[in-house]
Amino acid sequence: MPPALRINPYCAGAGTRPPLLAGRGRQLAQIDYLAGQFESRRGAESIAWYGLRGMGKTVLLREVLDRLRDRGWLVGYHEVRRDAGIGGSIAAILVQAHAALGRGKLSSALAWLRDQLGGASVSADLGEVTVRLGLGSSRTRPLPEDALDGLLIRLGEAAAAAAVGAVFLLDELQLMDRHDLSALLHAAEAAKDLPLAFVGAGLPDLPGQLAAAGTYAERLFYDRVDWLAEADVIEALIVPAHEFGVTYSDAALDLLVAGVRAYPYFLQLYAEETWKAAGTPSDRPGRVIEARDVEAALDAVERRLEEGMYRIRLEKASPSEQDYLRAMATLGEGRVSSGDVTRLLGKSHQQASSQRDRLIAKGLVYAPAHNALEFTVPGFGGYLRRHFEIAAPES
Numbered sequence: 001m002p003p004a005l006r007i008n009p010y011c012a013g014a015g016t017r018p019p020l021l022a023g024r025g026r027q028l029a030q031i032d033y034l035a036g037q038f039e040s041r042r043g044a045e046s047i048a049w050y051g052l053r054g055m056g057k058t059v060l061l062r063e064v065l066d067r068l069r070d071r072g073w074l075v076g077y078h079e080v081r082r083d084a085g086i087g088g089s090i091a092a093i094l095v096q097a098h099a100a101l102g103r104g105k106l107s108s109a110l111a112w113l114r115d116q117l118g119g120a121s122v123s124a125d126l127g128e129v130t131v132r133l134g135l136g137s138s139r140t141r142p143l144p145e146d147a148l149d150g151l152l153i154r155l156g157e158a159a160a161a162a163a164v165g166a167v168f169l170l171d172e173l174q175l176m177d178r179h180d181l182s183a184l185l186h187a188a189e190a191a192k193d194l195p196l197a198f199v200g201a202g203l204p205d206l207p208g209q210l211a212a213a214g215t216y217a218e219r220l221f222y223d224r225v226d227w228l229a230e231a232d233v234i235e236a237l238i239v240p241a242h243e244f245g246v247t248y249s250d251a252a253l254d255l256l257v258a259g260v261r262a263y264p265y266f267l268q269l270y271a272e273e274t275w276k277a278a279g280t281p282s283d284r285p286g287r288v289i290e291a292r293d294v295e296a297a298l299d300a301v302e303r304r305l306e307e308g309m310y311r312i313r314l315e316k317a318s319p320s321e322q323d324y325l326r327a328m329a330t331l332g333e334g335r336v337s338s339g340d341v342t343r344l345l346g347k348s349h350q351q352a353s354s355q356r357d358r359l360i361a362k363g364l365v366y367a368p369a370h371n372a373l374e375f376t377v378p379g380f381g382g383y384l385r386r387h388f389e390i391a392a393p394e395s
């Protein structure tokens with residue numbers, strides 16, 4: 001029986017867990033494969049997932065966190081920050097893994113690890129749930145690669161002794177600097193016969209950055225976290241409503257599918273606003289959401305997109321970076337050539353490329369290929385054209 005509560009099952013927001021994680025069966029099967037391999041003492045590659053902003057990388061990593069934690073694994077999630085140094089990421093994950101495991105089957109292995117790790121370069125005081133890794137910040141001094149290798153090997157051995165796996169979930173991995181990425185790849189390779197891996201998620205240029213960081217990058221398993229198939233969009237819309245006995249008319253679904261444009265963030269946004277426009281029908285089993293409910297939600301959807309998503313992104317850019325974005329929007333909606341942007345701006349190659357690099361660092365644009373650029377969120381070009389009152393591009 002559905003509960004008689006006025007709640008909204010959908011929720012759009014960065015990292016907000018969706019009521020149903022649709023269309024990610026392939027990635028979850030990759031995790032099942034890794035789990036099966038590790039638990040039967042076989043190897044498996046570390047994984048790099050990449051995709052545009054709002055494609056659902058964070059919620060996918062969080063799903064993996066829950067699944068692996070349920071299996072009693074040593075697993076933690078960390079969002080990489082620019083210039084923070086890899087030691088911080090690894091330490092944060094160890095703290096979480098230890099806190100989650102508590103007195104579970106890995107605590108004795110972790111205590112053993114603490115004993116092993118005492119010494120000059122690495123120390124871990126897991127008894128008090130504090131881990132300090134003397135790996136240093138890569139900015140101030142080079143990371144001692146051996147220290148990270150040694151740590152991960154020992155962790156892998158501890159996990160093997162407990163017949164579980166150890167997995168580091170690293171979000172926004174594209175922000176990790178090249179030297180740290182290289183150390184991470186090196187350590188993953190050094191531990192390749194052990195049940196230890198990382199699963200990294202990042203923007204679409206993550207594979208290129210990994211490739212630039214080291215030869216071991218080719219040993220990773222890569223997959224794109226991509227647009228949702230229409231059937232997945234429909235499933236993600238109807239299943240949460242069904243729990244309250246609420247259904248959608250075909251016309252309402254058609255309108256929603258057209259608005260969502262296969263993009264996970266839009267899916268939650270349209271669904272959340274449509275549910276509100278339909279009067280939050282969680283306490284009215286039998287209610288059918290009609291096309292007019294979707295239409296009534298469109299203004300609110302538009303407002304949230306303009307005010308919440310696009311405007312905030314634009315404000316992250318300095319005036320000269322905004323000029324760059326404007327030039328990109330003038331050239332087109334999808335992929336544009338960075339040479340064309342430079343020409344349109346009338347700037348030197350050097351000036352334009354430093355603006356471009358800053359925009360990439362801020363996550364507003366990415367380089368899908370050499371000399372090519374694209375916005376990281378769908379619809380941003382259209383927003384910029386409205387904002388700057390530029391005519392739509394011809395193609």
Ligand SMILES: Nc1ncnc2c1ncn2[C@@H]1O[C@H](COP(=O)(O)OP(=O)(O)OP(=O)(O)O)[C@@H](O)[C@H]1O
Pocket residue numbers: 011012013014015016017018020021022023024051052053054055056057058059060236264265266267268
């Ligand atoms: N597979 C999915 N099914 C339904 N909704 C999803 C799915 N994936 C993501 N969402 C929804 O899309 C929104 C964006 O998800 P998330 O923050 O994980 O994206 P992201 O790729 O990490 O974005 P960013 O690059 O900005 O960090 C959230 O509201 C989330 O609930």
Ligand SMILES: [Mg+2]
Pocket residue numbers: 014015057058059171
């Ligand atoms: Mg994210």
